[in-house]
Amino acid sequence: MSNKALPYTGTARFPESVGRVNRFSVKRLANVISASRIAGSVSLLFCDVTGWPFWVLYVSCGFSDMIDGWLARKLHAESKAGAVLDSVADIIFVACCAIRLLPVLEIPKWLWIWAGVIVFIKMVNQVSALVVCKRFCFPHTLANKLTGFLLFLTVPTMFWSVIPISIVAALATFAAVQEGHYIRTKQVFQLFA
DSSP, X not given: OOOOOOOOOSOOOOOHHXXXXXXXXXXXXXXXXXXXXXXXXXXXXXSOTTSHHHHHHHHHHHXXXXXXXXXXXXXXXXXXXXXXXXXXXXHHHHHHHHHHHTTTSOOOHHHHHHHHHHHHHHHHHHHXXXXXXXXXXXXXXXXXXXXXXXXXXXXGGGGTOSHHHHHHHHHHHHHHHHHHHHHHTXXXXXXXX
């Protein structure tokens, strides 16, 4: 064979299999981001709350929560498995943050009680989902999304004031009640249509 370069024809051609691999990879990108949030959340457990690595991971995990669903919609890669992965990643993120932050925050008893009521409503919602829908159900309503976003923003302010988190708790209560209504009236299926 000659070492001469082939003349440029104006178009690059790749084997068809390369295109399939790239499309497959791009379609899974949102799920990879959700899975990375799980890894980042677990990493929070090994960081000092007062150090910058904790807060870099915190912001990264929060940002990943904001973009994974958006990216899945943009790439037309939405799936039930992806929605479940996103919900599981959210739960793990909240749990890991709680494990690290609750011991160092001074939270009034009334706020603990309020948080307990919200958790209780969410648990009743899941029991209702098992009865009504025959499966767990984590609807991504606007109220739930807004609650998550505001919770992410207000957690750092809890070192100074409980007022912002009280506002988020009010919204979280509404979101939990609305979620339960959607589940019990089977409107949850319209959210995923």
